[in-house]
Amino acid sequence: MADFVQHLHPALQALxxxxxxxxxxxxxxxGLIWWERRLLGWMQDRIGPNRVGNITFSRTSRFVxxxxxxxxxxxxxxxxxxxxxxxxxxxxxxxPSAVDRAIYFIAPGLALFPALALxxxxxxxxxxxxxxxxxxxxxxxxxMAVSSFGVYGIVLAGYASDNKFSLMGGLRSSAQLxxxxxxxxxxxxxxxxxxxxxxxxxxxxNQNGPLWGxxxxxxxxxxxxxxxxxxxxxxxxxxxxxxIAETNRPPFDLPEAENELVAGYHTEYSSVKFxxxxxxxxxxxxxxxxxxxxxxxxxxxxxxxxxxxxxHAYPAFGxxxxxxxxxNGSSLLAPVWVIAKAxxxxxxxxxxxxxxxxxxxxxxxxxxxxxxLPFATxxxxxxxxxxxxxxxxxxxxxxxAVLLSAGLLYALYKAINRLNSANRPNLESRSITMVDEPxxxxxxELVDPAPAAT
Amino acid sequence: xxxxxxxxxxxxxxxxxxxxxxVAAICAVGVVAFNNAVRSALCLVVxxxxxxxxxxxxxxxxxxxxxxVVYTGAIMVLFLFVVMLLNLGGVKLINEKAxxxxxxxxxxxxxxxxxxxxxxxxxxxxALPLKVSPxxxxxxxxxxxxxxxxxxxxxxxxxxxxxxxxxxxxxILLAKRRL
Numbered sequence: 170m171a172d173f174v175q176h177l178h179p180a181l182q183a184l185x186x187x188x189x190x191x192x193x194x195x196x197x198x199x200g201l202i203w204w205e206r207r208l209l210g211w212m213q214d215r216i217g218p219n220r221v222g223n224i225t226f227s228r229t230s231r232f233v234x235x236x237x238x239x240x241x242x243x244x245x246x247x248x249x250x251x252x253x254x255x256x257x258x259x260x261x262x263x264x265p266s267a268v269d270r271a272i273y274f275i276a277p278g279l280a281l282f283p284a285l286a287l288x289x290x291x292x293x294x295x296x297x298x299x300x301x302x303x304x305x306x307x308x309x310x311x312x313m314a315v316s317s318f319g320v321y322g323i324v325l326a327g328y329a330s331d332n333k334f335s336l337m338g339g340l341r342s343s344a345q346l347x348x349x350x351x352x353x354x355x356x357x358x359x360x361x362x363x364x365x366x367x368x369x370x371x372x373x374x375n376q377n378g379p380l381w382g383x384x385x386x387x388x389x390x391x392x393x394x395x396x397x398x399x400x401x402x403x404x405x406x407x408x409x410x411x412x413i414a415e416t417n418r419p420p421f422d423l424p425e426a427e428n429e430l431v432a433g434y435h436t437e438y439s440s441v442k443f444x445x446x447x448x449x450x451x452x453x454x455x456x457x458x459x460x461x462x463x464x465x466x467x468x469x470x471x472x473x474x475x476x477x478x479x480x481h482a483y484p485a486f487g488x489x490x491x492x493x494x495x496x497n498g499s500s501l502l503a504p505v506w507v508i509a510k511a512x513x514x515x516x517x518x519x520x521x522x523x524x525x526x527x528x529x530x531x532x533x534x535x536x537x538x539x540x541x542l543p544f545a546t547x548x549x550x551x552x553x554x555x556x557x558x559x560x561x562x563x564x565x566x567x568x569x570a571v572l573l574s575a576g577l578l579y580a581l582y583k584a585i586n587r588l589n590s591a592n593r594p595n596l597e598s599r600s601i602t603m604v605d606e607p608x609x610x611x612x613x614e615l616v617d618p619a620p621a622a623t
Numbered sequence: 624x625x626x627x628x629x630x631x632x633x634x635x636x637x638x639x640x641x642x643x644x645x646v647a648a649i650c651a652v653g654v655v656a657f658n659n660a661v662r663s664a665l666c667l668v669v670x671x672x673x674x675x676x677x678x679x680x681x682x683x684x685x686x687x688x689x690x691x692v693v694y695t696g697a698i699m700v701l702f703l704f705v706v707m708l709l710n711l712g713g714v715k716l717i718n719e720k721a722x723x724x725x726x727x728x729x730x731x732x733x734x735x736x737x738x739x740x741x742x743x744x745x746x747x748x749x750a751l752p753l754k755v756s757p758x759x760x761x762x763x764x765x766x767x768x769x770x771x772x773x774x775x776x777x778x779x780x781x782x783x784x785x786x787x788x789x790x791x792x793x794x795i796l797l798a799k800r801r802l
Contacts, residue, residue, distance in 0.1 A: 272661065306764050310688040314675075317696025321668070324700065328661065328707050336707070343700050350696075367765055 186293065195288075197508065198451045199250035205519045207246065212523040222248030254444065262440035265331065272329035277438065277445035280322025284452035286315045291459050292370045294469050294503030308369045309361055312460060313354055316415055320346040322449065323417070323424055323434045330437035338433030341530065342424035345414055348537040349421075353411035355545035356404040359552045360395055360464055373468045379475070382564040386482065392473040396465045399571055400555065403548045405465040407541050409514075412457045414537070416450060418518055420525040423533060458514030459507055466510060469503035471496070547578045640680050647673035660706045664699065671695045683763030 203218065210217025222244030226237045264273065290308055320343050327339020361367055364375045372395075379389035380397060395401030414421040425433030435446045467473060476494035480487050498506050528536065554574040559567030650673065653666035671694045678687030772780050 269659075269661070272665070306766070307684045307688045310685075310692065314688050314691035314696060317692060320696075320700055324703060324707075325665075328703075340704070343704060347697060347700065 458511035462510035
């Protein structure tokens with residue numbers, strides 16, 4: 170089949186890619202919504218949606234085949250997102266009278282645009298017809314460019330609603346997206362420099378090489394996933410924080426902070442238009458998850474092992490290695506692993522949401538500008554030194570240079586920090602003093618109530 | 624199948640280019656024609672975006688992406704914000720009297736059209752041959768641009784970066800009086 174597709178016209182190949190891979194990956198969205206609600210419910214010690222879709226057949230009716238009488242089928246509430254979607258569609262679509270009509274209607278569509286446009290940049294598998302729609306030499310920059318459009322949907326929604334809370338939400342969102350885009354671009358730039366190319370497919374090819382560029386066992390049996398290198402690990406952490414901020418997910422959901430801004434930028438939206446914002450958020454979670462897994466954890470490979478190199482090194486078990494290589498993604502299984510990795514990233518998104526409280530606005534800004542951006546820039550310097558040292562001498566000298574330069578930068582950071590803190594008092598520390606302390610409970614009350622007498 | 628108009632062969636790429644360029648021109652008119660400042664700013668956003676697409680059709684993908692990242696993604700958001708926060712009211716008509724600026728503006732506009740026409744018309748009328756660069760496919764890529772920036776134009780490039788640094792330092796000084 171792969172051979173057959175390769176001989177088709179490029180436009181038809183692109184169509185196949187969009188229809189069979191990009192669009193179905195969006196079918197995960199309802200599942201993701203269900204998964205988020207169930208997982209959050211579990212984390213918060215409650216049940217979550219677990220009823221919709223359960224079928225219980227009648228025990229006495231003649232219309233039920235005897236095989237099914239009295240049987241129960243549970244779907245664990247999997248149909249809940251569809252029920253929710255039905256509810257959203259059939260709700261009354263209220264448009265406040267003071268809104269700026271044209272912009273109010275455009276905004277939800279614009280919010281969907283980045284997620285849909287980013288879907289085309291993903292390499293789905295080892296075949297040419299599974300590579301990105303436009304595999305031009307600016308692929309990563311394209312990701313940056315399109316993700317910067319994300320701000321328009323929110324800002325325009327906030328403006329057009331003619332509501333001060335919405336406008337505040339839009340303002341916050343634009344400040345947040347612009348500041349976190351910088352650190353995100355810097356962390357991507359590290360990987361681009363280490364790869365030497367802006368193509369996502371070249372980035373994957375680089376990650377298939379031997380670990381740390383050392384071409385002898387055991388290193389040449391492990392793939393050089395970017396997350397396994399020191400600079401790549403730092404870049405991956407920075408990118409994943411920025412990714413959560415870019416998608417406006419908790420703990421970075423200041424644009425829609427319920428306890429401050431009603432519902433933020435989508436306060437005035439109802440029915441399908443609200444559903445569009447909702448969809449856009451979950452779509453971008455999946456798309457960013459796929460991008461993260463492509464850039465940092467080897468894209469369509471399941472495990473970081475080079476089974477082709479193993480087959481070369483230990484030819485006695487050649488068939489076993491080849492079979493494992495097929496399982497590992499050098500086959501039509503590749504898109505499955507891409508989606509699986511994206512689902513893992515989405516799960517960690519939900520986990521973070523269940524764990525961390527929302528940031529205060531000044532914390533958000535200081536995290537973005539004072540921590541992530543300098544950290545990413547230092548990482549960029551380390552990568553540059555690594556490239557030079559590796560090219561001048563050998564990979565080992567390169568890694569020694571990485572350690573030295575990272576240590577030097579850390580020492581510099583500590584020195585600057587000490588100089589700064591010597592001059593001015595630390596204003597960040599806060600403490601709470603209880604004025605009206607509650608009376609201490611007596612010992613007797615703390616003891617568990619005695620079991621009921623039998 | 625491909626017709627030629629003047630000295631130019633009509634290809635699907637050319638038709639696409641023409642269509643996008645036309646929409647971009649309409650958006651450019653919209654920037655000055657709309658009464659609402661936010662609509663004007665949005666027209667400018669669409670115009671910048673289509674300009675980036677035009678760069679793409681001309682094989683200058685690096686320039687196109689930079690256009691989107693810098694102008695559409697960052698600068699226009701700030702523009703939009705300033706316009707929104709100023710909250711410009713309704714339209715106030717100003718009775719303009721005979722203004723020398725109008726005359727100069729029309730004159731300059733005509734001059735621009737003459738310059739553009741002098742470039743476009745001769746090849747269309749087959750008076751002059753079209754100049755086609757030998758390797759169009761490679762000239763807009765990141766490699767070509769990087770090589771040119773860091774060899775031929777390295778001094779202007781460094782000068783511009785110093786200028787940007789001065790701008791950053793100046794804005795910090797203005798914003799934070801007590802450092």
